Structures are given as structure tokens and as C-alpha cells.
């Protein structure tokens with residue numbers, strides 16, 4: 001295979017994976033589970049729960065994510081915030097940020113398993129068997145191995161040793177899509193960019209990233225109006241997820257809570 005085609009194929013896989021993973025996370029985990037911006041039938045809830053198991057790289061429990069994210073909105077930039085970059089910088093700051101986010105996510109998983117009932121758990125979706133499969137390490141290792149094996153097989157068709165490390169970097173990026181997305185929203189849009197609203201936290205907007213993040217990078221708008229289905233407020237801000245939400249509402253898959 002010619003090297004240009006090789007890079008094009010890997011980029012296409014990453015592009016599709018990036019968009020599917022981002023869409024499911026913002027549509028289902030963030031806007032539905034954490035914020036309850038719309039409702040759906042138990043059947044559709046199960047459908048999107050299974051999609052988040054099958055289609056995203058690195059399973060995140062919709063219930064635990066919802067709980068973690070509610071903590072973030074309630075305690076933004078305070079010591080109880082599960083992921084605030086405030087006061088953090090450099091590589092050590094980024095490592096600390098990832099480590100804390102990971103630990104807080106685990107705390108949310110344990111809390112969900114225990115069945116804790118708090119003011120943060122109202123109407124969170126529950127998928128016991130999906131969570132069990134998604135959080136099983138054998139299943140996780142199976143997916144990681146599948147990603148790497150597929151990429152190595154593609155690299156095998158290319159003449160040149162460099163294809164192997166390149167394919168591994170692409171494979172690991174696909175496996176780590178959830179932390180990469182988490183970094184963009186929880187770190188970058190709490191550190192860089194502009195603000196439409198002078199809210200009581202560090203949230204910012206990065207409009208140029210909004211098409212690639214399905215509107216999620218309009219984070220300052222979202223902190224100001226967490227119940228709004230449309231994160232975009234100015235002409236140059238794009239939130240494609242809100243278009244899908246409106247379409248799904250129109251078709252009848254979901255029902256917007258506060259139209």
C-alpha cells in the first residue's frame with residue numbers, strides 16, 4: 001500500500017471514531033444523563049446505552065458519568081470539583097488532573113454500584129448489565145487488542161518500518177478517545193478561549209473547536225445555561241448536537257424537557 005493511502009485510511013478511521021465517540025458522549029452521557037435536557041423511552045435509553053458500549057472507545061458508564069458531571073457543575077473550580085485545571089499547569093499539572101479525574105470517576109462508579117441516593121442521583125439512567133460488561137477488564141483488553149491488531153494489520157500492507165509505530169500511535173489514540181475528549185473540555189475550555197458570560201468559574205469557549213466537539217467546547221455558554229439544549233449563542237458558534245436533539249425530538253425518539 002502506498003504511504004499516503006495508509007495515512008488516509010488511519011485518519012479516516014480516527015475521524016469516524018472521534019465523531020461517534022464525541023456524539024454519544026455529548027448527546028447521551030452529558031445532555032441526557034447528567035442534565036436531563038430531554039427524556040426518552042426505556043427502549044431508546046437501552047438502545048443508546050448499548051451503543052455507548054459498542055461504539056465508543058473506552059467505555060464510560062452513563063450513570064457514573066452523569067454523577068461525576070453533576071459534581072463538576074455543583075463544585076466547579078473548588079477542591080470538590082472532580083476535574084478542575086485551576087491552579088494546575090505544565091506536565092505535572094496535566095498528570096495530576098488526569099489522575100484526579102480517574103479517581104473521581106472510580107468514586108462515582110463505586111457510589112453507583114452501592115446505590116447511593118443523594119441530591120445528585122435523581123433520574124440518572126441505570127444499566128447494570130451494560131456497566132458490568134463495559135467495565136470488565138477482559139472486555140476492555142479485547143477492544144484494546146482489536147484496535148492495535150487492526151492497525152498493525154493495515155501497517156503490514158505498507159513497505160517501511162515507520163508504518164508500525166505510526167499505526168500504534170493511531171491505535172492508542174483511538175483507545176484513549178475518552179481521556180482525549182475529557183482533556184479538551186475539562187482542561188482546555190477551563191483555561192483558554194473567550195467568555196460570553198462572566199460566570200463564577202474559569203469556563204471558556206473555544207468556537208473554532210466547536211464543530212469537532214459537537215458543540216461541547218462552547219463550555220462557558222454551557223456553564224451559564226446548563227439546561228439549554230443549544231450551546232451556541234453567537235453566529236460563529238456551532239453546536240451540531242442541538243440540531244440532532246431537535247431532529248430526534250421532531251421524529252419522536254426523544255422529548256425535549258424545556259423546549
Ligand SMILES: [Zn+2]
Pocket residue numbers: 072076186190203219223
Ligand atoms: Zn466545566
Ligand SMILES: [Zn+2]
Pocket residue numbers: 030034035069073222226
Ligand atoms: Zn454540563
